[in-house]
Amino acid sequence: MKKILIDMDIGDDIDDAIALYAAMRQGFEIVGVTTVFRNTIDRARQTKKMLTEYKHGYETVPVFAGHGTPIGRTPVQYPHIPHYTADMEDNIYCPDGTEPDDAVDFIIDACHKYGKELIVIAIGPFTNIAHVIQKDPSALNSVYKTVIMGGAYFKQYADWNVICDVTAADIMFRNLNNLECIGADVTHLMVGEEDLYDNLLNYKGSERGHIYLSELCNLWKLDRPECKLLLHDPLVVYYVADTALCEMRPASVAVITEGYAVGMTLNVDAYGKKEYFPSEYMNFDAEHKVLVAATADRENFNRRIFKDFDI
Numbered sequence: 382m383k384k385i386l387i388d389m390d391i392g393d394d395i396d397d398a399i400a401l402y403a404a405m406r407q408g409f410e411i412v413g414v415t416t417v418f419r420n421t422i423d424r425a426r427q428t429k430k431m432l433t434e435y436k437h438g439y440e441t442v443p444v445f446a447g448h449g450t451p452i453g454r455t456p457v458q459y460p461h462i463p464h465y466t467a468d469m470e471d472n473i474y475c476p477d478g479t480e481p482d483d484a485v486d487f488i489i490d491a492c493h494k495y496g497k498e499l500i501v502i503a504i505g506p507f508t509n510i511a512h513v514i515q516k517d518p519s520a521l522n523s524v525y526k527t528v529i530m531g532g533a534y535f536k537q538y539a540d541w542n543v544i545c546d547v548t549a550a551d552i553m554f555r556n557l558n559n560l561e562c563i564g565a566d567v568t569h570l571m572v573g574e575e576d577l578y579d580n581l582l583n584y585k586g587s588e589r590g591h592i593y594l595s596e597l598c599n600l601w602k603l604d605r606p607e608c609k610l611l612l613h614d615p616l617v618v619y620y621v622a623d624t625a626l627c628e629m630r631p632a633s634v635a636v637i638t639e640g641y642a643v644g645m646t647l648n649v650d651a652y653g654k655k656e657y658f659p660s661e662y663m664n665f666d667a668e669h670k671v672l673v674a675a676t677a678d679r680e681n682f683n684r685r686i687f688k689d690f691d692i
Contacts (some may be wrong), residue, residue: 415487430474632670
């Protein structure tokens with residue numbers, strides 16, 4: 382059974398909640414969940430509720446509300462997340478920690494406790510990850526790997542998880558030696574099939590975790606009726622379960638931190654003019670490599686997610 386720690390921004394788009402549910406259905410040992418970006422306490426409470434509804438031991442998973450403010454920004458008061466419901470205020474859904482640095486310390490402690498047994502999955506902006514690196518540069522490099530949803534490496538544009546905290550993404554890419562990246566140019570291909578969407582909106586079964594996920598999906602549809610069901614984050618979870626799902630390639634990646642291309646994760650190796658890329662650019666180390674997804678096996682992905690959702 383694989384041990385995972387999930388850092389996520391559940392509560393806006395529905396794919397985070399689907400990813401958490403999929404991780405439980407896959408039987409992963411979830412050693413903890415930390416939340417990131419804006420109203421992290423709401424996100425932590427929603428996480429607690431999903432874990433509690435699913436049960437099977439997941440109701441005891443520690444959940445910490447992490448950093449809501451991007452690095453270098455001024456903290457502000459954020460409204461409730463779109464999927465907020467009043468019952469989330471029940472004491473049973475209280476996070477295990479609400480001070481952002483407690484989440485950072487929890488990640489650090491888990492990294493050193495589990496070492497190469499642990500996979501860190503980061504499927505939100507990378508603020509918590511960067512704070513971990515700044516506080517203990519050895520922590521994340523001591524685990525088996527960190528797998529992220531973020532960036533875009535073969536069709537280049539600024540992805541949401543990067544542009545929400547560009548400084549944090551830059552810190553992460555510069556410092557992690559075991560980073561594997563599933564970019565938005567690949568995850569955008571994972572459009573939810575009609576049968577899955579119908580299952581999420583109209584689930585008639587008795588499994589309480591699935592019932593709650595269906596409730597969240599309907600709230601998401603009300604909030605964003607024009608949005609397609611894009612399964613960005615679930616692809617990361619299923620990739621961790623089966624790495625054959627994605628073709629991974631080594632790449633030198635530079636995070637563009639200013640100018641018109643801010644937030645872009647430039648795949649220097651795919652740029653085609655690497656010899657013209659100035660070595661002094663942002664003190665970029667062209668020898669430092671990460672793994673990035675070039676393709677994904679959608680048929681295999683659908684087979685796995687349909688099985689977990691009893692379709």
